[in-house]
Amino acid sequence: MLFYLVEHMLQTHSSTFMHKDSSIFRSESSLLVRILFAAILFWCVEAVHALTADQVKGMAIGDTEARVQALAKAAAMPDEKTAAFIQALADDAVKTAGGQVLLVKDGKASDPVTGADVPLPADAEDVINNNLMRGELDKVLASLALFSKDEKRRRQAIKTLAGDNDESRLPLIEKAYAAETVPALKSQLEMLRAAIMLGSSDQSKRLQAAGLLATSGDPSTKTVLLERLKSETDAQVKAALQSSLRTVEATLARGDKIAAVFSGLSLGSILLLVALGLAITYGLMGVINMAHGELMMIGAYATYVVQGVFQKFLPGLFDWYLLAAVPVAFMAAALMGAALERGIIRFLYGRPLETLLATWGISLILQQLVRSIFGAQNVGVENPVWMSGGVQVLGNVSLPFNRLVIIGFAIAVLLGMAWLISRTRLGLFVRGVTQNRPIASCMGVNTARVDTYAFALGSGIAGLAGCALSQVGNVGPDLGQGYIVDSFMVVVLGGVGQLAGTVYAALGLGILNKFLEGWTGAVLAKIAVLVLIIIFIQKRPQGIFAMKGRSAEA
Amino acid sequence: MNHPRQLPNSLTPYQSVELPFRTPLLSRTGWSFFMLALIAVCAVAPLLNLWLPQDSPYHMSTYAVALLGKIMCYAICALAMDLIWGYTGILSLGHGLFFAIGGYAMGMYLMRQIGLDGNYKSTLPDFMVFLDWKVLPWHWTFSDSFIATLFLIVLVPALVAFVFGYFAFRSRIKGVYFSIITQALTFAAMLLFFRNETGFGGNNGFTDFKRILDLPIATPNMRMTLFVLTGLTLLGFFLFARWLVQSKFGRVLQAIRDAESRVMFSGYNPLGYKLTIWVISAVMCGVAGALYVPQVGIINPGEMSPANSIEIAIWAAVGGRATLIGPIVGAFLVNGAKSWLTVAYPEFWLYFLGTLFIAVTLFLPNGVVGLIKKWRGTK
Numbered sequence: 001m002l003f004y005l006v007e008h009m010l011q012t013h014s015s016t017f018m019h020k021d022s023s024i025f026r027s028e029s030s031l032l033v034r035i036l037f038a039a040i041l042f043w044c045v046e047a048v049h050a051l052t053a054d055q056v057k058g059m060a061i062g063d064t065e066a067r068v069q070a071l072a073k074a075a076a077m078p079d080e081k082t083a084a085f086i087q088a089l090a091d092d093a094v095k096t097a098g099g100q101v102l103l104v105k106d107g108k109a110s111d112p113v114t115g116a117d118v119p120l121p122a123d124a125e126d127v128i129n130n131n132l133m134r135g136e137l138d139k140v141l142a143s144l145a146l147f148s149k150d151e152k153r154r155r156q157a158i159k160t161l162a163g164d165n166d167e168s169r170l171p172l173i174e175k176a177y178a179a180e181t182v183p184a185l186k187s188q189l190e191m192l193r194a195a196i197m198l199g200s201s202d203q204s205k206r207l208q209a210a211g212l213l214a215t216s217g218d219p220s221t222k223t224v225l226l227e228r229l230k231s232e233t234d235a236q237v238k239a240a241l242q243s244s245l246r247t248v249e250a251t252l253a254r255g256d257k258i259a260a261v262f263s264g265l266s267l268g269s270i271l272l273l274v275a276l277g278l279a280i281t282y283g284l285m286g287v288i289n290m291a292h293g294e295l296m297m298i299g300a301y302a303t304y305v306v307q308g309v310f311q312k313f314l315p316g317l318f319d320w321y322l323l324a325a326v327p328v329a330f331m332a333a334a335l336m337g338a339a340l341e342r343g344i345i346r347f348l349y350g351r352p353l354e355t356l357l358a359t360w361g362i363s364l365i366l367q368q369l370v371r372s373i374f375g376a377q378n379v380g381v382e383n384p385v386w387m388s389g390g391v392q393v394l395g396n397v398s399l400p401f402n403r404l405v406i407i408g409f410a411i412a413v414l415l416g417m418a419w420l421i422s423r424t425r426l427g428l429f430v431r432g433v434t435q436n437r438p439i440a441s442c443m444g445v446n447t448a449r450v451d452t453y454a455f456a457l458g459s460g461i462a463g464l465a466g467c468a469l470s471q472v473g474n475v476g477p478d479l480g481q482g483y484i485v486d487s488f489m490v491v492v493l494g495g496v497g498q499l500a501g502t503v504y505a506a507l508g509l510g511i512l513n514k515f516l517e518g519w520t521g522a523v524l525a526k527i528a529v530l531v532l533i534i535i536f537i538q539k540r541p542q543g544i545f546a547m548k549g550r551s552a553e554a
Numbered sequence: 555m556n557h558p559r560q561l562p563n564s565l566t567p568y569q570s571v572e573l574p575f576r577t578p579l580l581s582r583t584g585w586s587f588f589m590l591a592l593i594a595v596c597a598v599a600p601l602l603n604l605w606l607p608q609d610s611p612y613h614m615s616t617y618a619v620a621l622l623g624k625i626m627c628y629a630i631c632a633l634a635m636d637l638i639w640g641y642t643g644i645l646s647l648g649h650g651l652f653f654a655i656g657g658y659a660m661g662m663y664l665m666r667q668i669g670l671d672g673n674y675k676s677t678l679p680d681f682m683v684f685l686d687w688k689v690l691p692w693h694w695t696f697s698d699s700f701i702a703t704l705f706l707i708v709l710v711p712a713l714v715a716f717v718f719g720y721f722a723f724r725s726r727i728k729g730v731y732f733s734i735i736t737q738a739l740t741f742a743a744m745l746l747f748f749r750n751e752t753g754f755g756g757n758n759g760f761t762d763f764k765r766i767l768d769l770p771i772a773t774p775n776m777r778m779t780l781f782v783l784t785g786l787t788l789l790g791f792f793l794f795a796r797w798l799v800q801s802k803f804g805r806v807l808q809a810i811r812d813a814e815s816r817v818m819f820s821g822y823n824p825l826g827y828k829l830t831i832w833v834i835s836a837v838m839c840g841v842a843g844a845l846y847v848p849q850v851g852i853i854n855p856g857e858m859s860p861a862n863s864i865e866i867a868i869w870a871a872v873g874g875r876a877t878l879i880g881p882i883v884g885a886f887l888v889n890g891a892k893s894w895l896t897v898a899y900p901e902f903w904l905y906f907l908g909t910l911f912i913a914v915t916l917f918l919p920n921g922v923v924g925l926i927k928k929w930r931g932t933k
């Protein structure tokens with residue numbers, strides 16, 4: 001369920017982010033308007049006609065439909081003043097007084113046609129834009145923004161225009177298409193153009209458009225095609241539309257599959273991070289650490305604290321706070337782990353059930369401690385700028401950067417740990433002590449200290465997992481609770497004492513979970529996975545990769 | 555109060571087990587204490603609560619009745635946990651599931667008893683009207699019959715425990731593996747019950763009960779009846795558990811706990827023994843849940859959270875495992891402390907509980923009862 005929540009939260013998070021983005025776009029737009037006009041002027045030189053008072057009245061006064069028509073006419077070949085006026089309309093900065101239309105800025109009025117200042121009459125009324133008008137204004141502004149020099153704004157504009165197939169915008173879009181230099185945007189514009197051409201009265205144009213649209217991987221293309229298919233009468237075009245539709249649907253299906261695999265990998269990488277720590281403390285040392293989730297929570301809160309420090313003292317370097325947070329999270333959790341091992345867990349070696357209860361107690365105390373210090377509410381941890389956003393792979397698949405970074409991070413931690421365990425002196429000691437404690441002790445290994453180091457290492461990796469989690473999920477006192485069952489499942493499934501098993505189990509569980517989710521919904525998928533694990537354990541109680549041994553007690 | 559030679563004092567493996575010989579169920583002092591408890595539950599509590607006037611210093615408040623009734627339900631759970639953990643060495647972290655199943659079975663009956671008095675004046679429970687369901691789902695078929703509900707309270711936990719236990723014990727899952735899997739089981743069940751589609755009221759569960767057996771549920775008399783019933787059940791289960799652990803069956807259980815391999819090499823198949831005690835323990839929890847729901851007036855999936863189940867284990871551990879009186883004492887101590895602390899110092903409750911977990915495992919392996927026995931022994 002927690003994964004479901006995280007996913008959900010992510011979605012809302014990203015959507016609020018999008019929203020923020022567009023509001024920035026709005027507020028900046030008045031500043032950028034000048035740049036925009038220069039561009040428009042440059043591209044529209046041959047056909048510019050000046051804004052007239054009639055046009056202004058047409059756009060500002062009257063019923064909405066007439067205004068929309070006037071707007072479309074004026075926007076087809078706009079000059080600088082027209083663009084400024086449309087912008088002002090969208091910003092609610094236009095008033096009317098007795099048939100006269102006025103631009104109002106900072107309480108001063110000016111004439112939109114001549115630009116001359118005029119006194120603001122007391123009885124001036126706001127121009128009310130209803131939703132239809134507002135949507136139309138947005139579209140017109142977007143089509144103007146197609147000529148912006150800023151690539152981001154152009155992309156945004158194409159997005160706004162997608163799905164709207166008003167033929168009157170075709171000349172502008174064709175112009176923009178001819179001028180566009182960025183290949184990705186150019187192809188998007190081509191799709192936009194094709195979608196509009198689909199409604200053309202010319203049969204050959206429609207055929208051409210249908211063919212073009214087949215290469216699109218965007219979900220909105222499917223709706224466009226379906227809609228046209230309903231009203232299409234020409235048999236030839238109809239066939240072309242149908243074949244395009246099939247191609248688009250295939251592309252979309254492929255995209256869905258890729259998306260499921262990716263989110264499975266993403267979940268798997270998180271599970272892997274969570275389970276890697278357990279692979280040491282439980283897998284190698286045999287300590288059931290129910291407080292593992294709380295060690296993750298400590299890592300996440302350490303990230304939060306580092307973020308706060310950067311906000312306060314190093315705001316210039318804020319984008320890189322995460323680099324500092326990683327070692328801090330590791331150390332905080334590792335120190336806590338070392339303290340726990342020295343203080344409590346070492347007295348319980350060989351008594352797994354008691355260890356389980358004691359570490360559960362520890363987890364309760366740590367949770368309450370965090371609640372006392374940071375409050376019971378979730379705290380906000382922000383993504384650095386370079387981790388927000390994502391890459392668009394296909395029309396309907398975009399891979400968020402934070403998820404990609406976490407996948408990379410999980411791989412790095414895995415490699416680092418594999419190296420540590422198999423290549424370093426400490427790793428040798430850890431393996432020696434876990435395989436045969438008395439002999440390792442005879443060889444002069446300080447087994448008690450190795451235990452502490454190993455436990456601290458496992459805890460530190462839990463801290464790293466917490467640091468990673470803080471970038472994709474909520475950071476709160478309950479952070480660890482939701483992962484503990486899953487992570488134990490990964491270790492149990494993978495087999496005790498095996499890194500490779502942990503990796504396969506984590507990724508396998510992640511992908512299985514996501515595929516089932518697409519099929520049955522998040523909660524049922526989770527239940528199905530738990531039931532499958534319980535059944536699996538029946539067949540192979542030692543996990544996928546069992547350690548070979550002769551012990552009678554499994 | 556226990557016969558000194560009856561029970562092993564510690565849980566050390568390979569301790570020699572004395573030959574079984576016929577002993578009375580309880581010692582003489584044991585019986586006197588039992589009788590005292592019986593009188594307290596059946597006579598003293600009703601007298602103090604119902605017959606004494608409100609302003610009398612000896613009046614037992616409604617709050618006290620509700621609290622003690624609740625804790626007695628918990629004590630039944632702790633007793634059940636002791637049978638499976640203290641005597642058989644299998645730590646279940648999923649007993650909250652059986653408790654909740656029993657509670658839900660009772661809750662379904664109580665929901666049907668609301669009849670037309672719900673917010674929507676419908677024969678269907680309110681949440682179903684809210685979800686726009688027209689007919690009762692199949693698993694509510696018998697929910698209007700009290701007799702059927704009584705059967706469900708026993709049979710459903712038994713069935714769930716049997717199926718799960720059979721597969722788990724057959725493939726010899728034991729120790730921590732078993733604990734973790736039982737935890738996953740109750741976690742999965744919690745997720746399932748949280749869903750509206752399963753027909754158990756989703757997040758909110760069942761509440762707003764009005765009647766039981768067509769009698770109003772919130773009256774002092776009904777409260778006291780449920781209280782006495784719970785007390786009698788607890789005492790009855792105590793005697794039953796006592797008989798069980800003294801029987802040959804109980805001795806095999808303890809042998810399994812101390813050295814399962816040896817038991818197998820001696821020609822016993824532990825599967826049947828483990829499965830039987832596991833099912834008995836689950837049914838006890840289910841009954842406790844069924845008694846709990848009408849007294850507290852609500853049941854929701856939160857009862858199945860892993861934290862609740864693990865708390866049952868700490869009641870048993872605090873009181874003392876492998877003594878039957880211990881878990882009951884533990885349930886009263888821990889829950890008494892809980893109801894006091896969560897009101898007086900709410901932020902300290904989790905610190906206290908956490909410390910209790912650590913302290914008991916580190917310093918009190920035999921619990922409070924073990925400690926008292928040790929003091930008696932050294933005197």
